[in-house]
Amino acid sequence: MSTAITERSGARCAHTDVDTGPPSVTVVGGGAAGLTAAWAAAEQGAQVTVLERTREAGKKILMSGGSRCNVLPAEVELERDFFTSGRPAELKAIFRRCSWEECHWWLSAEDQVGLRLSLEETTSKYYPASNSAREVRDRLVRGCLRRGVRFEYNASVEELRREGAGQWLCRLKDGRQHLADRLVWATGGKSFPAVGTDGTGHRLLSAGGHHIQPTYPALTPLTGPHPGGEPLAGVSLNVHLMCQAAGSDWDGGERGGTKGTGLKLQHGIRTGGHHLAVKHAARSGMVFTHRGYSGPSVLDLSHFAVQ
Numbered sequence: 001m002s003t004a005i006t007e008r009s010g011a012r013c014a015h016t017d018v019d020t021g022p023p024s025v026t027v028v029g030g031g032a033a034g035l036t037a038a039w040a041a042a043e044q045g046a047q048v049t050v051l052e053r054t055r056e057a058g059k060k061i062l063m064s065g066g067s068r069c070n071v072l073p074a075e076v077e078l079e080r081d082f083f084t085s086g087r088p089a090e091l092k093a094i095f096r097r098c099s100w101e102e103c104h105w106w107l108s109a110e111d112q113v114g115l116r117l118s119l120e121e122t123t124s125k126y127y128p129a130s131n132s133a134r135e136v137r138d139r140l141v142r143g144c145l146r147r148g149v150r151f152e153y154n155a156s157v158e159e160l161r162r163e164g165a166g167q168w169l170c171r172l173k174d175g176r177q178h179l180a181d182r183l184v185w186a187t188g189g190k191s192f193p194a195v196g197t198d199g200t201g202h203r204l205l206s207a208g209g210h211h212i213q214p215t216y217p218a219l220t221p222l223t224g225p226h227p228g229g230e231p232l233a234g235v236s237l238n239v240h241l242m243c244q245a246a247g248s249d250w251d252g253g254e255r256g257g258t259k260g261t262g263l264k265l266q267h268g269i270r271t272g273g274h275h276l277a278v279k280h281a282a283r284s285g286m287v288f289t290h291r292g293y294s295g296p297s298v299l300d301l302s303h304f305a306v307q
Helices: 032-043 059-067 088-097 100-108 133-146 200-207 296-305
Strands: 024-028 047-051 117-120 125-128 150-152 157-162 168-172 177-180 182-185 242-244 268-270 286-288 292-294
Touching: 024 032, 024 168, 024 177, 032 047, 032 133, 032 182, 047 177, 059 133, 100 117, 125 133, 133 150, 157 200, 168 182, 242 296, 286 296, 292 296
Parallel strands: 024 047, 024 182, 047 150, 242 268
Antiparallel strands: 117 125, 157 168, 168 177, 286 292
16 A cells, blocks of 8 residues: 655655655545545645545534534643554554644644534533534535635445556546555444445455454444443443453342343453453543443553454
8 A cells, every 4th residue: 555645844744755746646535534535635735536335525513422523632741542453562653753733733723624623521521613514524525615726425345456557546436547646544343334334445456465453443432231220321420340251259149230241330341262361441431322332441441442
């Protein structure tokens, strides 16, 4: 995979590798990452095209944060807030090149995205003051259009290959072909097939010889029956949870536990499968959902609980 993101640009947290003369840059995927990459490349003078497989860009943005779209945390601590199955040094290098402060500037500066941000103290997250995810998506799209980015919708890439001249060829589902000097792959993972993230991007890269780390759900709600079988959807608790390996004394059915789920409100969530060290959620708070459990503590631990 060749990307156009390599050095600091005028947008501060965008890094583009642009040769003499404007190269053509294709961004595959019009989500939050794709829109950010398109904005960055266009600010460096590239001729940018976004190939989005659905009928509109940023569909997951519209759903995020309960349609309010939390855009930044109040602070960032990599060891606490980010998990990767790859090399931690690579993740740290990304954040050294694009800091929290630079992201905040890009999102809020009038000549950039131009959002008026509001910090929600209870969740330590920044939201747009309008509480509108649509405003976030629309400002990103409009900013890209003002910078000359071209969007192609219903443009699902089905084949990717490198041409002899070093260009990238994307063959679309309808048979069209698209050539580019640089390629930014921003197709997302497998988290939400209904909005396009169904693993196609991983499959195409793997077919092209790239190594893909095994994937698993993370930052995801957990499913299971509620304590006592009672329907508790919507009930929230300000508790701290922890995740502990199977084989401990939490075998379900004991005091405060729910048989089969390993959930203990006093103590935490027990995983099934392999043995993990005890992991504590970095944040407090959980909520019962119709299918199980969610909330900050549950999301923090889901990365470990599903392994």
